[in-house]
Amino acid sequence: MAPISSFSFPNMFTVRLFQMYMLGLLYVSHAQLSENFYSTSCPKALSIIESGVKSAIAKEARMGASLLRLHFHDCVIGGCDASILLDDTKTLIGEKTALPNLNSARGFEVIDQIKAQVEDACPGVMSCADLLTVVARDSVVGLGGPSWTVPLGRRDSTKADKATADAAHCFFFFATIIGGHTVGMAKCRFYKKRIHESNSTIDPNFAASLQANCPSEGGDNNISPIDHKTPLVFDNAYYTNLVNLKGLLPSDQQLYTGKGGPTDELVTTYSSNKDKFFEEFSKAIVKMGQLNIVTGNDGEIRTDCRKVNSGTERTEL
Structure with a gap:
């Protein structure tokens, strides 16, 4: 994963944030998630995602790291809500041009392709936030790393927060450092x-x-x-x-x-x-994947991961 900045942080800040992630002490949502969330509504979703990730890595092995990084960068700004995938519009400024992501975050086209295939199988069922979380797991597996069970049931945010993304590049960096x-x-x-x-x-x-x-x-x-x-x-x-x-x-x-x-x-x-390392990384990333997630009426299931559904767009500057 590409780092965010050459900015120098105090050593104890580095140490403390690293320990917090490895011990799973960061706040996680208490919303109910389930590994079987799509077993009835979209039973082919996980196999579609796995196949899409394998294909992307086969074309460019580096893409696995980029897809994993997207999940990290999504979760540590506002929670795991797929806000990082939103494009800028006239009324919404997304996070893609924030300091940690500008000319750095990549793999959006891969997400688009996989999402389109999932939509063909079960329209309007699987959130981009869940898709991104599963993609991260399958990317690690595709690069020879461990697998883990992914709790599912997130919904997608209808807003982005570029200002927080700009201000939090130190948090981004150390979130990615854990393995x-x-x-x-x-x-x-x-x-x-x-x-x-x-x-x-x-x-x-x-x-x-x-x-x-x-x-x-x-x-x-x-x-x-x-x-x-x-x-x-x-x-x-x-x-x-x-x-x-x-x-x-x-x-x-x-x-x-x-x-x-x-x-x-x-x-x-x-x-x-x-x-x-594999055991503790898996535990840490599962906990991270539940940071401030969106559920229920607070979010939506985006049809296109790059834009909110019609009439729901909001922004925070």
Whole structure:
């Protein structure tokens, strides 16, 4: 997953937010969700989504990371309500042009294609929010990661919140750091300073290997894999890299100091125990997927994930 900003955050903020996600302490909605929500109303939905995700990853393996990232970025702004999918209109300013998403969030066309197929099978039944949540799970599986049961029954928001999305890029970044950085790419401008300045927190040979693609001047938009070992496989190599001082991004490496830092032990555990990481990642993402969800009359089932249904459009600026 591409990071959001090169902005530097205090180490304890990094640590605390990471721990909150891994321990599942963030607020989740108490609305009733069910893994069998569409078993009668749209029994083919999950297989349609799985097939669509497999096809997208087969065409471009990087797309799996992008689809996972869409789910993260949807949930941490206003909840898991598919607001990130909304296009701008005359009366609604969406979140796609917010700082964390501009020229970064991608995969919208894949969502469009899958949604169209689901609509053909069962019109007006499955929400874009639920679809996006299942897509994230299937993307992780498609990249070799764990599977988990997805509670379903969300409805779609009729509004977007670009202002909050702009202001919350720090929250975005650390939401994605929980395992998500094991896949995806980062632009040079986010790690340039780290690899060109004297820095005891990075392996010098690793830093040197990145400098040709990310020179000290220019090349800001050149990309490198966040996990240089297995960039297109969802595994625990991200944590192994941190233990070896080969974290690409400065804020990644803050999670492991090698000097008894607050999350050193956790990183060490995940680096040597993939099953443990998979287990806890699955639990964390299920909890995240229930953040401030929309249910009942507070939302709708969008026919087109890019726009609200006629007469329901609202905006928050």
